[in-house]
Amino acid sequence: MARTVRLPxxxxxxxxxxxxxxxxxxxxxxDCRRVSPPTVGRMHRQxxxxxxxxxxxxxxxxxxxxxxxxxxxxxxxxxxESQPPYQSGLAALRDGWRVFQASxxxxxxxxxxxxxxxxxxxxxxxxxxxxxx
Amino acid sequence: MKLSTRDVAQxxxxxxxxxxxxxxxxxxxxxxxxxxxxxxxxxxxxxxxGRAYPxxxxxxxxxxxxxxxxxxxxLVGPDPLVDHHFVHLTLGEAQRTGFGxxxxxxxxxxxxxxxxxxxxxxxxxxxxxxxxxxxxxxGTRFLPGSHLRIVSEAxxxxxxxxxxQRHVVCPAGTVLVLHHGIWHGGGSNSGPTTRHMVKIRxxxxxxxxxxxxxxxxxxxxxxxxxxxxxxxxxxxxxxxxILCEMQPWYEADTGRLEFINxxxxxxxxxxxxxxxxxxxxxxxxxNPGRRHESASGTREL
Numbered sequence: 276m277a278r279t280v281r282l283p284x285x286x287x288x289x290x291x292x293x294x295x296x297x298x299x300x301x302x303x304x305x306d307c308r309r310v311s312p313p314t315v316g317r318m319h320r321q322x323x324x325x326x327x328x329x330x331x332x333x334x335x336x337x338x339x340x341x342x343x344x345x346x347x348x349x350x351x352x353x354x355x356e357s358q359p360p361y362q363s364g365l366a367a368l369r370d371g372w373r374v375f376q377a378s379x380x381x382x383x384x385x386x387x388x389x390x391x392x393x394x395x396x397x398x399x400x401x402x403x404x405x406x407x408x
Numbered sequence: 409m410k411l412s413t414r415d416v417a418q419x420x421x422x423x424x425x426x427x428x429x430x431x432x433x434x435x436x437x438x439x440x441x442x443x444x445x446x447x448x449x450x451x452x453x454x455x456x457x458g459r460a461y462p463x464x465x466x467x468x469x470x471x472x473x474x475x476x477x478x479x480x481x482x483l484v485g486p487d488p489l490v491d492h493h494f495v496h497l498t499l500g501e502a503q504r505t506g507f508g509x510x511x512x513x514x515x516x517x518x519x520x521x522x523x524x525x526x527x528x529x530x531x532x533x534x535x536x537x538x539x540x541x542x543x544x545x546x547g548t549r550f551l552p553g554s555h556l557r558i559v560s561e562a563x564x565x566x567x568x569x570x571x572x573q574r575h576v577v578c579p580a581g582t583v584l585v586l587h588h589g590i591w592h593g594g595g596s597n598s599g600p601t602t603r604h605m606v607k608i609r610x611x612x613x614x615x616x617x618x619x620x621x622x623x624x625x626x627x628x629x630x631x632x633x634x635x636x637x638x639x640x641x642x643x644x645x646x647x648x649x650i651l652c653e654m655q656p657w658y659e660a661d662t663g664r665l666e667f668i669n670x671x672x673x674x675x676x677x678x679x680x681x682x683x684x685x686x687x688x689x690x691x692x693x694x695n696p697g698r699r700h701e702s703a704s705g706t707r708e709l
Contacts, residue, residue: 325566327567327570328659329659329660330659330660330661335660337571338570338571338656338657338658338659339567339568339569339570339571339657340568340569341566341567341568341569342568350514351568352514352515352568352596353514353515353516353517353518353549353565353567353568353569353593354515354549354568354569354573354575354593354595354596355515355568355569355596356568356569357569357573359569359571389665389668389669390558390665390669391556391557391558391662391665391666391669392557392558392559393557393559393563393564394567394570394657394659395659395661395662396659
């Protein structure tokens with residue numbers, strides 16, 4: 276099983292990278308298309324964070340969240356946290372998470388304008404981390 | 409004692425009511441004993457509740473308990489049908505390791521029971537906890553105010569944590585009654601002992617109109633009050649406040665839609681479309697220029 280060598284974890288809710296993290300405020304977090312090939316004996320793995328926000332603005336508050344760790348360092352499951360990792364989508368962005376999908380704004384289908392359903396403002400983020408091969 | 413109008417409004421707003429330690433130890437312990445002896449009966453879907461369980465059995469004593477019976481009667485009326493029941497066991501360490509699981513089993517994904525359901529009325533889900541549930545036992549996780557969202561069962565499994573989610577931690581004999589649409593899931597039991605819960609789903613056989621004790625309903629409940637610019641404190645039992653309680657996970661816009669859908673459900677239960685809370689439906693129903701089609705021709709209203 277792969278062993279994680281370093282993960283950019285955050286101080287929850289403040290959008291500040293933990294000292295030593297690869298994440299920075301200057302947008303220099305590795306992009307999977309630009310990141311260097313892993314050094315010998317190391318591999319890249321994806322961490323995925325999904326935030327559901329209070330409206331369609333990325334700086335609106337987090338109302339729900341999920342996290343899956345392709346590095347295998349952390350297991351998560353439904354109901355395992357009471358506080359979100361960030362207060363807003365923007366805080367996650369400033370901690371180095373990259374948005375790769377956002378839910379579109381769709382017109383309301385006639386007759387269902389007041390119906391509520393799935394969480395509405397969904398943003399998918401990722402980080403690429405190195406693990407031992 | 410039957411539920412009050414305020415109780416029912418809270419059920420409409422939150423999708424659940426919780427009654428701690430409602431059933432006595434004698435019934436609670438009988439259920440655990442019957443579980444251990446494997447004598448919990450199977451029941452055909454649609455069986456009248458009064459004929460579903462053997463006389464003297466724990467489940468018969470549960471629904472016959474006067475307080476439980478009053479709650480059932482207040483929400484689904486007399487003679488409901490048993491849609492189904494299900495025995496939930498969340499293994500504690502002792503039993504888990506017996507099956508070869510070293511680690512606690514993961515929690516259940518969020519889901520809404522049954523399937524997409526667009527009815528105005530509702531089925532009642534009774535969750536009964538016959539023993540104390542401590543925080544490490546993974547008590548049922550549920551999301552207040554989620555019951556009116558139209559989703560498809562496990563499609564919401566993508567969500568892990570939602571602001572405002574609750575985990576049942578309760579004394580023995582606690583009864584939780586839920587609107588069928590509430591989002592929920594079983595928790596992960598990291599404790600030493602197995603957690604028991606039984607769920608019974610009931611269908612109404614009568615219109616769900618004013619089945620509760622509505623003697624607390626006042627003319628003042630129908631009166632509108634200042635909204636948005638409203639600086640006067642309102643009493644806790646104000647019907648409009650109960651129905652327009654926000655949840656921390658609602659999106660800025662959909663929270664208002666939830667109010668609208670709650671008021672529609674409450675109107676349905678009242679059997680009275682003149683009721684409104686904080687003007688949410690009245691505003692949408694104002695249409696001075698609408699044309700009225702009648703047998704004698706079209707006229708302006």
